[in-house]
Amino acid sequence: MFKKILKWFFGIVVLAVAGLWLFWPSGYAINGPLLDFMTGKQLDAPSESVLKARFKLPEDFRIGVFASGINNVRSIAVTETGDIVAASMRPGEIILLHRDEDGDGASDGRTVLASGLGHPHGLALFGGYLYIGETEQIVRGSFDAEARTLGELEAVFTGMPAGGNHTTRTLGFGPDDMLYVTVGSSCNACFEKQPYRASMLRMNPDGTGAETFATGLRNSVGFDWNPATGGLYATDNGRDLLGNDTPHCELNLLEQGADYGWPYAYDDRQPDPEFGPGNEGKVQASRPLVHGFGAHRAPLGLRFFGLDNAPQGFEGAALAALHGSWNRSELAGYKVVSLHFGADGGVEERDFLTGFELDEDVIGRPVEMAFGPDGGIYISDDYSGSIYKVGWGDINVPGFAEKIKQAIGPLAKFDAVALFNMTEKGAGVFNDNSCAACHDPAAAADGVQVKILEGLTARYDIDGLTALFAAPPGPMPPFELDKADSEALAVYLLSSFGEK
Numbered sequence: 001m002f003k004k005i006l007k008w009f010f011g012i013v014v015l016a017v018a019g020l021w022l023f024w025p026s027g028y029a030i031n032g033p034l035l036d037f038m039t040g041k042q043l044d045a046p047s048e049s050v051l052k053a054r055f056k057l058p059e060d061f062r063i064g065v066f067a068s069g070i071n072n073v074r075s076i077a078v079t080e081t082g083d084i085v086a087a088s089m090r091p092g093e094i095i096l097l098h099r100d101e102d103g104d105g106a107s108d109g110r111t112v113l114a115s116g117l118g119h120p121h122g123l124a125l126f127g128g129y130l131y132i133g134e135t136e137q138i139v140r141g142s143f144d145a146e147a148r149t150l151g152e153l154e155a156v157f158t159g160m161p162a163g164g165n166h167t168t169r170t171l172g173f174g175p176d177d178m179l180y181v182t183v184g185s186s187c188n189a190c191f192e193k194q195p196y197r198a199s200m201l202r203m204n205p206d207g208t209g210a211e212t213f214a215t216g217l218r219n220s221v222g223f224d225w226n227p228a229t230g231g232l233y234a235t236d237n238g239r240d241l242l243g244n245d246t247p248h249c250e251l252n253l254l255e256q257g258a259d260y261g262w263p264y265a266y267d268d269r270q271p272d273p274e275f276g277p278g279n280e281g282k283v284q285a286s287r288p289l290v291h292g293f294g295a296h297r298a299p300l301g302l303r304f305f306g307l308d309n310a311p312q313g314f315e316g317a318a319l320a321a322l323h324g325s326w327n328r329s330e331l332a333g334y335k336v337v338s339l340h341f342g343a344d345g346g347v348e349e350r351d352f353l354t355g356f357e358l359d360e361d362v363i364g365r366p367v368e369m370a371f372g373p374d375g376g377i378y379i380s381d382d383y384s385g386s387i388y389k390v391g392w393g394d395i396n397v398p399g400f401a402e403k404i405k406q407a408i409g410p411l412a413k414f415d416a417v418a419l420f421n422m423t424e425k426g427a428g429v430f431n432d433n434s435c436a437a438c439h440d441p442a443a444a445a446d447g448v449q450v451k452i453l454e455g456l457t458a459r460y461d462i463d464g465l466t467a468l469f470a471a472p473p474g475p476m477p478p479f480e481l482d483k484a485d486s487e488a489l490a491v492y493l494l495s496s497f498g499e500k
């Protein structure tokens with residue numbers, strides 16, 4: 001009897017597979033590590049040689065594995081002491097990765113801050129607390145960055161929807177010190193019945209006063225504020241099953257009360273074939289995207305460079321992590337791109353980090369970025385359970401920040417990125433004012449008495465040099481320097497000619 005049932009069962013399975021194979025409709029292409037994602041299967045972190053061979057970055061940037069073996073690592077956040085908090089979604093842990101003090105490019109150790117959580121994805125550090133976005137609730141505990149401890153967790157907001165397609169809850173504190181949370185849709189495309197679905201919420205830091213901030217967001221996993229304009233931007237994953245190239249995954253500029261279209265519309269007020277008809281008013285009232293990533297790219301994390309930590313060429317830009325497609329015959333996404341915002345509101349997308357996918361072979365899926373105080377750009381990858389660290393220029397060459405700080409007392413108040421940028425700028429001011437003509441033996445004309453600059457830190461701090469530039473002694477000509485130029489020049493002189 002049992003054998004007979006088994007036979008029937010196998011027969012049905014074989015027929016079903018054959019039928020699916022024959023009659024699989026276009027638009028339903030499945031390609032990509034979907035099964036691995038559903039089962040939570042993890043790859044190993046790429047080896048040094050694989051990293052070198054496959055990963056491509058803009059010139060002057062380099063990459064290494066900062067930490068590995070963090071299952072399903074999703075959001076990451078940098079603490080005030082330079083450690084990295086990471087959400088390990090499955091098995092539901094929050095892990096603190098200790099900063100790299102020995103200068104080998106890798107985390108020096110780890111502490112499990114919390115465990116047994118329900119699909120933690122979102123993280124935010126605010127007001128002495130670490131906030132964690134579980135699927136059904138937001139919890140927080142007081143966080144001591146120096147002691148590397150997290151206090152008992154308390155729920156600040158409960159009652160978020162469970163189940164369904166999109167279980168991640170992304171957190172972020174705005175310039176208004178309010179807590180913003182995104183909650184994805186329960187389905188690919190449908191009319192939602194549960195509250196809070198497919199929207200962004202906003203609430204007080206203690207979880208009171210929650211309100212819907214924006215709607216029509218199918219699954220906005222990444223959001224951040226442009227520090228130059230204050231504008232709140234969010235990525236959104238476009239719906240599936242409409243073919244390889246429809247619709248775009250979106251970058252949206254979120255405004256309070258606005259509706260971004262899902263499920264009625266996508267792209268620029270294009271009616272959805274299933275949900276648009278009969279809802280023309282909603283389609284027309286929906287907000288268009290500000291940038292299309294292309295279909296199925298699955299943009300997740302979005303992170304703007306700060307006003308003074310951007311590498312050259314990335315001023316005002318943001319990074320977006322494209323997690324990669326599953327519903328597309330050819331793989332797309334699987335990379336980190338930079339977004340450059342034009343004065344006309346247009347957005348230019350450039351490749352930043354590629355190589356997660358090569359010739360349809362996938363070794364990682366980027367999720368989120370965070371910037372370290374040493375200028376390092378951290379990138380999480382939930383498929384290989386790794387966090388990469390990208391460095392650039394002199395920044396984050398092991399020991400760079402420490403070297404400068406030890407040698408030069410007055411500059412200790414700047415972080416490595418500020419030092420790097422100001423030194424570059426100061427060198428320009430030095431050039432533009434022909435300082436070398438009297439201070440660099442190699443550049444001085446014959447017969448000019450050269451005054452060698454050395455040991456400046458023993459005699460000057462930044463204010464002292466600024467005062468000197470304002471009233472230059474002896475044969476020095478008067479200089480026309482504004483405050484920023486003067487400070488940058490002082491930083492350059494102290495870091496270049498500080499020692500005897």
Ligand code: HEC
Binds near residue numbers: 434435451459477479
């Ligand atoms: C025409 C030649 C000349 C030019 C141009 C010139 N300097 Fe000087 N600078 C001197 C001389 C000479 C002294 C030494 C003055 C003294 O000791 O009284 C000096 C002194 C200094 C000192 C103090 C050095 C010490 O050891 O205390 C600093 C700093 C300095 N210059 C920076 C600059 C910078 C920056 C520029 C360009 C913005 C510049 N100078 C342009 C000739 C020049």
